[in-house]
Amino acid sequence: MTPAPSHIAAVCFDLDDTLYPQSDWLHGAWATVAARAAHDGVNEQAMRRALEEITSEGSDRGRIIDRALERLGAPHVPVAPLVDAFRRYDAHVLEPFPGVRAGLTRLAAHVPLGLVSDGDPMIQRSKLAALGLVDAFHVVVWSDKHGRRHRKPDPLPFRRAVDLLGVGADETVFVGDRPDKDVAGATAAGLVAIRVRTGEWVGHADPDEAWASVANVAEAIDLVAGVLEGAAERGARHVGPGVRGQASSTPASTRKSRKPGASR
Numbered sequence: 001m002t003p004a005p006s007h008i009a010a011v012c013f014d015l016d017d018t019l020y021p022q023s024d025w026l027h028g029a030w031a032t033v034a035a036r037a038a039h040d041g042v043n044e045q046a047m048r049r050a051l052e053e054i055t056s057e058g059s060d061r062g063r064i065i066d067r068a069l070e071r072l073g074a075p076h077v078p079v080a081p082l083v084d085a086f087r088r089y090d091a092h093v094l095e096p097f098p099g100v101r102a103g104l105t106r107l108a109a110h111v112p113l114g115l116v117s118d119g120d121p122m123i124q125r126s127k128l129a130a131l132g133l134v135d136a137f138h139v140v141v142w143s144d145k146h147g148r149r150h151r152k153p154d155p156l157p158f159r160r161a162v163d164l165l166g167v168g169a170d171e172t173v174f175v176g177d178r179p180d181k182d183v184a185g186a187t188a189a190g191l192v193a194i195r196v197r198t199g200e201w202v203g204h205a206d207p208d209e210a211w212a213s214v215a216n217v218a219e220a221i222d223l224v225a226g227v228l229e230g231a232a233e234r235g236a237r238h239v240g241p242g243v244r245g246q247a248s249s250t251p252a253s254t255r256k257s258r259k260p261g262a263s264r
């Protein structure tokens with residue numbers, strides 16, 4: 001583990017399995033895909049089961065729908081309408097992990113917040129809306145908008161977030177669940193990383209380069225907020241009573257006007 005940062009100017013988050021359980025979204029998406037496959041004579045229950053099973057073998061291995069059809073002996077069924085149903089699936093309502101909404105508000109009282117996410121931007125945007133978190137972030141970076149080769153751990157989306165937030169990489173904390181993408185990518189781009197042990201990567205070893213490894217996002221927020229609140233208190237004490245001081249972590253409200261909800 002690396003030492004705690006001496007100064008925190010911004011906090012960025014991953015989306016899937018960091019702010020909410022991705023499996024909640026996938027269950028609904030696979031049900032929709034299976035229902036669409038039934039139009040082509042595929043057994044809906046069997047298709048749903050195959051999709052869930054293949055996902056549990058690793059959701060980022062790709063071709064999940066094709067592999068499910070192959071497994072059911074139905075490779076002739078056209079895959080394009082099923083991919084389309086997957087992309088258009090809208091969960092409408094998703095529940096963040098406990099403490100996320102209040103925690104983000106707590107952090108935003110001190111520093112601006114960012115989101116950096118891989119995946120189809122249309123899908124990722126609909127997840128953020130279903131979570132009710134569209135306005136929670138000052139900056140949102142969808143790495144796929146820069147090309148799939150720039151998905152995490154590529155440094156580009158991390159650097160883009162830091163640039164848009166107007167802060168230094170080394171004073172930005174990144175919170176994410178995947179050691180190989182979130183922690184490795186953030187630290188390679190110069191950010192300070194916290195690993196959350198939630199989601200399908202929970203069994204993977206902690207990376208050495210993380211500042212901390214915690215059980216969930218609420219603990220990560222607590223850790224960062226503790227540093228920020230301690231710094232604010234020290235700043236107020238240092239300046240003395242009756243004088244409006246500048247804490248070491250500049251409150252978001254005093255930065256150049258930056259409205260939450262911007263998406264890049």
Ligand SMILES: [Mg+2]
Nearest residue numbers: 014016017177
């Ligand atoms: Mg994730």
